[in-house]
Amino acid sequence: MNMQKAQQYPCLTAQGFTLIEVLIAMTLLSVMMAMLFGTMKICADSWEKGESKVTDVNEVAVVYNFFQRHLSTALPLWDDFSSDPNSGIRLFSFQGKPDGLQFVSYFPASAGKTGAQLINIQAARDDEDGQILNVALTPFFPLTTGEGWQKEEVVLVKRVAHFELHYFGSDDQTGEPYWQDQWLEKEFQPRLVKIKIELDNGIFWPEMIFDLKTTISAESAGLATEAAVSADSAQP
Incomplete structure (x- = not known):
């Protein structure tokens, strides 16, 4: 009788999963989920590192473009307005x-600044971003009399571990040029300026060397200063 019932209803003889089979299946599922989430984490970390790398490259490009635009076109002018007339020493702009420099350059009209600007670059300490x-x-x-100087300060690079400058030129414009640690109280501009920046996060920044397009004599600098004063005075 039982045989006949089993033949008539074959589904009654089917057996479910054993406990071991269920445990094996759950183990395999756990391994697959772990591998899936591990892969997703690797992808997320790679994406984050890629974005960080793009940000670092963009920062280098911004700094390089700043110096390329303004330092390469620095104006060789006399800084009569900062010089002490009683000392009899006339300073060049x-x-x-080794850790800072100043020069004069023009900004484009789109920057909202008119006339020649004295640009002073210096390493400084900040409580939040370090150096x-x-x-x-x-x-x-x-x-104009009574009008403020409208001095403006901006942060060019944060988290600076080391900032170093070198200047390539001769002492009197006739001798053999060489790299110098400073360029002070000279009557002309250097030929080249080398800038080295290191960040505290270990990201590599290549050395930047800029060719100053104008390195004229002191006499020519006087004429250029007079022309620049006239040009600024003519602006509304």
């Missing part, structure tokens, strides 16, 4: 130290 590379912009020529 370009002054370079930073600070840029101060000041109108090079005096403004």
Whole structure:
């Protein structure tokens, strides 16, 4: 009778999964889920690193373009407005130290600044970002009486571990040029400026070397200064 019932209803003889089979299936599922989430984490980390790399490259490009645009076109002018008339020493607008420099350059009209600007770049300390590379912009020529100088400061680079400058040129424009640690109280601009920046996060920044397009004599600098003063005075 039982045989007949089993033949008539074959589904009654089917057996379910054993406990071991269920455990094996759950183990395999867990391994697959772990591999899936591991792969997703690797992809997320790679994406984050890629974005961080793009950000680092963009920061280098911004800094390089800043120096390329303004330092390469620095104006060889006399800084009569910062010089002490009682000392009898006439300072040149370009002054370079191992950890900072100043020069004069024009900004494009789109920047909202008119006339020549004295650009001062110096490493400084910041409570939040550690050592930073600070840029101060000041109108090079005096403004209308009673009008402020409108000095503006911006941070060019954050988290700076090391900032170093070198200047390539001769001492009197006739001798053999060489790399110098500073460029002070000279009557002309250097031929080249080398900038080295290292960040505290270990990201590599290549050395940047810029060719100053104008390295004229002191006499020509005087004529250029007079022309620049006239040009600034003519602006509304």
